[in-house]
Amino acid sequence: MPGAPAVLLNDPAHVRQVLQTSARNWSKQTVQYAALARVTGPGLLACAEPNWIEHRRLAAPAFHHRRLEAVGEQVRDAARTVLADQTPPAHSGSVVDVSPLMHRIGLDAVGRALFSSDLTASTERLLDASSGAAEFIVRLGRSVLPTAQWAPTRTNLRLRSVRRELDAVATDIIAARRRTAAPSTPDFHDDLLGLLIDSELTDVEIRDELITMVIAGHETVAAALSWTLMLLAEHTEIQDRMRAELGALGSPVSMLTPREQLPITRAAIDEALRLYPPAWAISRRSLAAERVGDVDLPAGTLTIISPWLLHRPVSRGDGQRNRRERGLPGLRRRLHRAGRPEPRPG
Secondary structure, X not given: OOOOOEEEEOOXXXXXXXXXXXXXXXXXXXXXXXXXXXXXXXXXXXXXXXXXXXXHHHHHHHXXXXXXXXXXXXXXXXXXXXXXXXXXXXOOOOXXXXXXXXXXXXXXXXXXHHHOOOOHHHHHHHHHHHHHHHHHHHHHHHOOOOOOOOOOOXXXXXXXXXXHHHHHHHHHHHHHHXXXXXXXXXXXXXXHHHHHHOOOOOHXXXXXXXXXXXXXXXXXXXXXXXXXXXXXXXXXXXXXHHHHHHHOOOOOOOOOOOHHHOHHHHHHHHHHHHXXXXXXXXXXXXXXXXXXXXXXXXXXXXEEEOHXXXXXXXXXXXXXXXXXXXXXXXXXXXXHHOOOOOOOOO
């Protein structure tokens, strides 16, 4: 294709250079993030402007260590509420599609933890709109040739409809908080929404961060949980050991529970994230020429990073992909490093 080159990075050291050590030279000025910004606006996830750090500092207290205990209980409440409303009941022995179930739990948890809001009345609207938004983001991100946003294409028209729906829900959430709480109340600053409203951000900027958290906060978590449950269903011996490990705690798992107390649970989740990373593609564009590995890349180079590929190393000798049995060997490696007994083959 005409223009600057595009490269696929598949060496962890090169990825670290682009995303960490030389991050200032690599921007989010890519088709992928432009597509995301058409839904979320210039929120924390899609923003590439200097005000990103200002917005991040505003949001940081909502994720402070002291809030994690309360967040854990809010997540449990969300799970209980969604499961109680499940038809047929999840414990009835019938087949349950876990993906939409995880999306509902994730959305409810985001509402409780970040906005102190019950999103039940808006669940269907938000799920439909965010699902449609995700579809359009992927479609636009795959486009080789950009399409003018003003063009009356089918994708543009449907994307505007999705954006209006998300805007309406965000506006309702912001208005409800302004009506029911004042900045002087003790709990006003405890969640993300209160911090944003109390800042100097405009309602449009607050809306952008709200929608960013709704989409990024429940889509990726729901995907990770769904893949984890699938792998546990395929490896019932790990499922049984995880259940026993959690039951041995004698109390609900706290967000502050040291990970060393849950080696099997952590290993299972980490292995699911390795095999099926929710953010399976990341892109950056260079602002100036840079040498990555032994290759000189000019300014404007598009880099594509795929965690899905990075987590499946290629043998250096013959170029053949390492054959890794899914799930169980990865768990064995993780438990071995943690000094725990390996699971027996099922």
